[in-house]
Amino acid sequence: MLAMERRVEKATDNSRRRKSVVAETAALAVLLKAGQGDLLRELFDPVCVGSLAWAELLTEANADLRARLNRASWVKRKMVHADRDRLTELGLPQSSGESLTLAALQGFDYLLTDDPDLVAAAARAGVTTISSVAVLVAAKQRGLIDSVRQALLALIAAGYAFSGWNQYHKILELAGEEQGEGIDIV
Secondary structure, eight states: OHHHHHHHHHHTOOOSSOEEEEEOHHHHHHHHHTTOTHHHHHHEEEEEEEHHHHHHHHHSSOHHHHHHHHHOTTEEEEOOOOOHHHHHHTTSOHHHHHHHHHHHHTTOSEEEOOOHHHHHHHHHHTOOEEOHHHHHHHHHHTTSOSOHHHHHHHHHHTTOOOSOHHHHHHHHHHTTOOTTSSOOOO
16 A cells, blocks of 8 residues: 555646656556546546557447547557567566556656556566556545545446455545545445
C-alpha cells in the first residue's frame, strides 16, 4: 500500500505540468467500462495507448466499450517500433510488452496497469506504474470525484479484480473514507 501512496502523491503533485501516461489494455478498459475514463483526461496529458492495445480494445466483443473508446478523443494511439520477438521475450502478452516499451522508450511518467506481471516487468525496466485504483484516489485528492468507494464499486462491477476485501478497506483508508460512510459490501 505504501507504493500506491507514493504513486498517488506523484500523480497529484501541484506542478503545472500534468503527467503523461501509457494505458495498458485491461486497465483502460475497466476504467472506461466503469464510467471513470474521463478521470485519466483530467489527471494526465497525454493519455496514450499502443497500437496493439488499441486494436485489442476495438476488437473486444463489448460494443459499449468500443463506443466509449471512440468517444474518448483524448486517448491517443501511439506506434512503437519494437521487434515482436523481443516483446515476446518479456514473457507478457504482446500488447502489454508494447505498452511497457512505449512507456520506457518515449519517457512517459507512468504506465497504467493492474497486471502484477506487467508491474514487475516495469519495475525491472525502471518504469513507474500507476493502478486504476490509484487513479481513483488521485482523482479524489484533486476534487474530481467525491467518493472513491462509489468509483471502486463501479470498477468492481466493470470487472476489476483485486486481492480481497482487506485491500478494499485499505484503499478506502488511503482515500480518507471511513468504513461507515456510504455503501460497504462486506
